[in-house]
Amino acid sequence: MSNICSILACPVCGGELTREGGSLLCRQTEKIHTYDVSREGYVSLLPPGKGRNSRSGDESAMIRSRSAFLESGAYDNISDSIGVLIDRFAPRHAVGALTVIDSGCGEGYHSLRIAKKSCELSSDHIMLAAFDASKAGAAHGAKAGARAGLSPKDGVGAEWDRDILVSFMTGNIFSLPVKAGCADAVVSMFAPLALDEMSRVLADDGIVVVAASGEDHLYEMREIIYNDVIKKAPSPKMGDGFTEVCRETVRYKTHLRDSDTIMALFGMTPFCHKAPREGAERLRERKELTVTVHTELFVYRKL
Numbered sequence: 001m002s003n004i005c006s007i008l009a010c011p012v013c014g015g016e017l018t019r020e021g022g023s024l025l026c027r028q029t030e031k032i033h034t035y036d037v038s039r040e041g042y043v044s045l046l047p048p049g050k051g052r053n054s055r056s057g058d059e060s061a062m063i064r065s066r067s068a069f070l071e072s073g074a075y076d077n078i079s080d081s082i083g084v085l086i087d088r089f090a091p092r093h094a095v096g097a098l099t100v101i102d103s104g105c106g107e108g109y110h111s112l113r114i115a116k117k118s119c120e121l122s123s124d125h126i127m128l129a130a131f132d133a134s135k136a137g138a139a140h141g142a143k144a145g146a147r148a149g150l151s152p153k154d155g156v157g158a159e160w161d162r163d164i165l166v167s168f169m170t171g172n173i174f175s176l177p178v179k180a181g182c183a184d185a186v187v188s189m190f191a192p193l194a195l196d197e198m199s200r201v202l203a204d205d206g207i208v209v210v211a212a213s214g215e216d217h218l219y220e221m222r223e224i225i226y227n228d229v230i231k232k233a234p235s236p237k238m239g240d241g242f243t244e245v246c247r248e249t250v251r252y253k254t255h256l257r258d259s260d261t262i263m264a265l266f267g268m269t270p271f272c273h274k275a276p277r278e279g280a281e282r283l284r285e286r287k288e289l290t291v292t293v294h295t296e297l298f299v300y301r302k303l
């Protein structure tokens with residue numbers, strides 16, 4: 001029986017969390033720390049007082065753009081490849097079970113696919129804890145997970161006996177509300193790299209899978225937006241706590257068949273905040289566009 005509480009820790013004091021009623025409670029100190037399970041089924045684990053300060057979390061409009069685009073399947077090859085890498089490289093510190101953390105999961109589309117792919121390939125029980133600072137992201141993930149039968153309505157899976165459990169939580173990836181050494185793999189997909197936390201939450205020999213934009217990623221879109229396109233190959237700065245074990249390129253072209261899809265993709269990229277207005281207008285005029293998807297996947301093992 002899976003239960004995400006087995007790996008969680010109170011974001012205030014690090015104590016054990018147990019589900020009681022509609023909340024998770026920590027009774028480590030005299031003052032009980034309480035965290036709510038939302039009606040969508042995600043657990044709010046942002047420390048008290050930080051809930052309203054979600055500047056680091058993507059706003060709802062960005063989440064909506066991202067999910068509208070991702071549902072088209074255009075990025076599915078990326079999450080599938082991550083699932084394959086987890087199956088291949090992650091250690092199993094509990095036999096037949098894999099514990100994965102998605103660090104900066106956005107609206108959870110990839111988290112659900114990664115869990116499914118790893119389970120399909122490995123036949124292991126998969127418990128995936130997906131964290132994002134964005135409430136809208138966690139809510140979207142929890143609803144999609146419940147629809148797919150992968151996420152429990154109670155947020156934690158107290159009565160969960162299926163092969164895959166994906167729980168969505170709001171939380172700060174630089175201070176994860178998770179016990180040390182509990183994870184076999186951490187995924188960081190287009191998200192900030194929280195190296196110290198990754199190292200702390202990983203078990204011995206645990207892996208990090210980093211997905212970063214390759215130099216040609218969305219080249220055709222950038223060519224329309226910017227006068228000069230700067231190509232930069234990604235090179236994650238992992239410090240000396242990790243060693244690289246594998247690098248894989250995922251590269252293909254995808255056809256965006258209407259302006260809505262083009263603008264949904266634009267809306268989920270950093271370009272939508274940075275692009276010059278004329279560039280965004282030029283893009284808006286396009287009725288279709290073929291773009292290169294180029295992602296570099298890096299697998300690192302904790303030393």
Ligand SMILES: C[S@@+](CC[C@H](N)C(=O)[O-])C[C@H]1O[C@@H](n2cnc3c(N)ncnc32)[C@H](O)[C@@H]1O
Nearest residue numbers: 056057058104105106132133172173189190191
């Ligand atoms: C570009 S999005 C990628 C989302 C998802 N991994 C994907 O590939 O679709 C980066 C995500 O990191 C999240 N994020 C940024 N800083 C964070 C922090 N300190 N704690 C939690 N999430 C954070 C943002 O809210 C956003 O959803």
Ligand SMILES: [Zn+2]
Nearest residue numbers: 010013026033
């Ligand atoms: Zn506590």
